[in-house]
Amino acid sequence: MIVTTKELFKYAYDNYALGAYNINNAEQTMGLFKGNVDSKAPFILQISRGARKYTDKRMLEGMIRAADGIFPEAVFAVHLDHGDEETCYDCIDSGFYSSVMIDASHESFEENIAITKRVVDRAHAVGVSVEAELGQLGGVEEDISVDEDKAHLTDPDQAAEFIERSGCDSLACAIGTSHGAFKFSGSQSLHFEIIEAIQQRVPGFPLVMHGSSSVPQEEVERINAAGGDLKGARGVDVSQYLPAAKMGVCKINIDTDGRLVWTRVHREYLRDHPGVFDFRPVGKVFMAEYAKFIASRNELLGSAGQLDAVRAALGK
Ligand code: 13P
Secondary structure, three states: OOOHHHHHHHOOOOHHHHHEEEEHHHHHHHHHHHHHHHHHOOOOEEEEEEHHOOHHHHHHHHHHHHHHHOOOOOOEEEEEEEEEEHHHHHHHOEEEEEEEEOOOOOOOOOHHHHHHHHHHHHHHHHOOOEEEEOOOOOOOOEEEEEEOOOOOOOHHHHHHHHHHEEEOOOOEEEEOOOEOOEEOOOOOOOOOOHHHHHHHHHHOOOEEEEOOOOOOHHHEEEHHHHHOOOOOOEEEOHHHHHHHOOOEEEEEEEHHHHHHHHHHHHHHHHHHOOOOOOOOHHHHHHHHHHHHHHHHHHHOOOOOHHHHHHHHHOOO
16 A cells, blocks of 8 residues: 555654665565565655666656555555656656655755745645755666765754755655765764754754665675675664664655665575576575565664554544
């Protein structure tokens, strides 16, 4: 069942965070739904602009609708990750997405507000939720690359004004994480004092943490042992997920870790089965491993076991 992020945040706020996971293909979609249903977690399915271009945006929609039918217990939002204005409008007008992110964080404060407000007006007219971003994360994500010297943390004093004037439903805050597998390469760390300060200024307002993959060292070691070259990859400490959730962070974005699971499974499988040239056996291993990974993240986020309560609250 597709619901808005705003609805999901109502039940999660100050209690647990929803995992926001990116998908690109059928295997990820199946693993994602299975992992969430197995761990009884509501979730947010994210689609990036790159994913929409990978096969065809209609292919993603078809896969998600099919998965919704295969897993009728699932409760989830369909969310555009890091949209520009044009892509937000395309998603809003499609009638399929329940949530979009407008990322105008690279613009000036005033321009960010103006762009976000335009998207909010159009989205709210048809019941779609809007996430905006204030401050800028470093790192690389698909076609978005932000140098560490350009990245800057969210200013808590600006957050309340931004939310008030833009009308957004949730706010992605830059608190020291970065996108990709090479986080904290310099002296960066997580700035919980910023989340705390923002929560004090906008109590009850849902916050979002991007760049939250933990880059499990076991995955990195196995990838490297199977021919990969990911030396120095590092991520967020998973013990920080729940404390963040208790400070109003309702959505925690995890994409890179899923790619690492994919890379480890495929590298090891092809190394160990040099004669195999069928994509289904390895695809099956990946779907099972990805489902396990998703369930394990939901335990850490506190969203595992919340599905029945959310369904009951929704009256479904
Ligand atoms: P990671 O690269 O840490 O998985 O972050 C993903 C993300 O924030 C998507 O918007």
